[in-house]
Amino acid sequence: MEIIAETFNNPAANGRTAERARLGAIAVVGLGYWGPNWVRNLHQIGCAERVVACDLDAERRDRIAHLYPNTGVTSHFDRVLADPEVEGVIIATPVGTHYEMARRALEADKSVxxxxxxxxxxxxxxxxxxxxxxxxxxxxxxxxxxYSAPVLKLRDIIASGELGEIFYASSTRANLGLLQHDVNVAWDLAVHDISIILMALGQMPERVSCHGESHYRRGIEDVALLTLHFPRGVIAFIHVSWLDPNKIRRTTVVGSRKMLVYDDTAPQEKIRIYDKRVDVQRYYDTFGDFQYSYRYGDIQIPRIEETEPLRLECEHFVDCIKTGAIPRTDGLSGLRVVSVLHAASASLREGGRLTQVEVPRVSLR
Ligand SMILES: NC(=O)c1ccc[n+]([C@@H]2O[C@H](COP(=O)([O-])OP(=O)(O)OC[C@H]3O[C@@H](n4cnc5c(N)ncnc54)[C@H](O)[C@@H]3O)[C@@H](O)[C@H]2O)c1
Incomplete structure (x- = not known):
């Protein structure tokens, strides 16, 4: 079993532990559906002297310039990289561009x-x-x-042992749309559930299988079911779809003592803990048999204070740049999730074959 833990000391902390009030400048690249949320949060937090926004599309740049007149806009990623005051670059472009843009930003000595x-x-x-x-x-x-409060609560409840021994988790993330062009539904949506489940269980799956089908764009699956096999028989099912009449964002965690349901679409009371379980008693008249009793206890709804997760994520990124601390969702965490997705893709190509998850070693050049 691999326990997920930070394995690196953070060299970025060298000589940069004293916290500064504001960064020189921070940039957002990609102003499509998601990038403007970053721009909004950066302005709300007021963490940098300047916010720079970059997109190839003129209309998208104009919209940001209109909404946030003191944002510097550009169509050139190179200009962002050449700007000596830009300390952090947020990349919100299509998935296929992530590696190349992140590599170039790191090579330009930006935090990313x-x-x-x-x-x-x-x-x-x-x-x-x-x-x-x-x-x-x-x-x-x-x-x-x-960075979402209900997810952190879910993790803490599992860690406290309240649910008992974890048997399985089951997650559904479905909606009508948004169909993507470059990645399938697993790389678009299941990525969230994988990151949640890995964090909540504190473990890596050993093997993965994935089934899926594409109905609209050849080779881009719009519905998929992933099964993650963890050590000691713990199993997780993740169903994702862009073709569902309802918006569903629900995770169930079943333990030996209690069961938990996290419904992210619920306006309040997103987590419910059910005091339900199966108890097993040895039935002595016929030695070797078992008798099951079913417990139907109370439902507990923990109080959760919510703040926009993206704001917390944004503040955390800025803090990490200022102090050199290791982010909670650092590159290794990204690597682990990509490794699970990669194994799932291999499984999908082979009709759902159970596939080993391999996380490559990080070697310095
Ligand atoms: N964390 C979340 O909850 C969440 C939610 C939605 C999307 N995302 C992620 O955000 C990223 C963007 O998704 P989206 O839905 O906003 O995509 P999108 O297609 O709506 O927007 C991408 C933008 O990037 C721009 N772009 C592409 N190449 C560029 C380049 N070389 N230089 C500058 N601009 C460039 C495009 O013009 C476009 O405006 C994806 O990685 C996606 O997975 C995350």
């Missing part, structure tokens, strides 16, 4: 936050981790749900 998933292969992700170490820069990945 890459939206999920970190890269399109474990080899690329490992290279980014190594490069960030060499350059002594922060590398963080946008696993947004790891």
């Amino acid at each position: 936050l890459v939206e999920k998933p970190l890269a399109t292969s474990p080899a690329e992700a490992a290279e980014l981790v190594a490069l960030a170490r060499e350059r002594e820069r922060v590398l963080m990945v946008g696993h947004t749900f790891e």
Whole structure:
């Protein structure tokens, strides 16, 4: 069993532990669906003297310039990299561009936050981790749900042992759309559930299988089911779909003592803990038989204070740049999730064959 733990000292901390009030400048690259949320949060936090926004598309740049008039906009990524005041670059471009843009930003000695998933292969992700170490820069990945209060609560409840021994987790993330052009539904949506489940269980799956089908774009699956096999028989099912009439964001965790349901679409009371379980008693009249009793106890709803996860993620990135601390969702965390997705893709190509998850070693050049 591999316990997920930080294995690196953070060289980025060298000589940079004293916290500064504000960064010189921070840049967001990619102003499509998701990037403007980063720009908004950066302005709300007021963490940098300047915010720079970059996109190839003129209309998208104009919209940001209109909404946030004191944002510097550019179509040239090179200009972002050449700007000596830019200390952090947030990459919110299509997945296929992540590796190349992150590599160039790290080589320009910028700290980098890459939206999920970190890269399109474990080899690329490992290279980014190594490069960030060499350059002594922060590398963080946008696993947004790891900054969400209900998800952190779920993790803490599992860690406290309240649910007992964990048997399985089951997650559904479905909606009508948004169909993507460059990655399949697993790389777009299951990436969230994988990051949540890995963090919550604190373990890596050993093997993965994945089934899926593409109905609209050849080779880009729009519905998929992943099965993650963890040590000691713990199993996780992840169902993702862009073709569902309902928006579903639900994770169930079943333990030997209690069961938990996390529903991210619920306006409040996102987590419910069910005091339900199966008890097994030896039935002595017929030795060797078992008798089951079913417990139907109370439902507990923990109080959860929520803040926009992206804001917390944004603040964390800025803090890590200022102090050199290792991000909670660092490059290694991105590498682990990409390794699971990579194994799932291999399984999918082979009709759902059970496939070993291999996380490449990070080697410095
Ligand atoms: N963390 C989350 O919850 C979350 C949610 C949605 C999307 N995302 C991630 O955000 C990223 C972007 O997704 P999206 O839905 O906003 O995509 P999108 O296609 O709507 O936007 C991407 C933008 O990047 C721009 N772009 C592409 N190449 C560029 C380049 N070389 N230089 C400058 N701009 C360039 C495009 O013009 C476009 O405006 C993806 O990695 C996605 O997985 C994360």
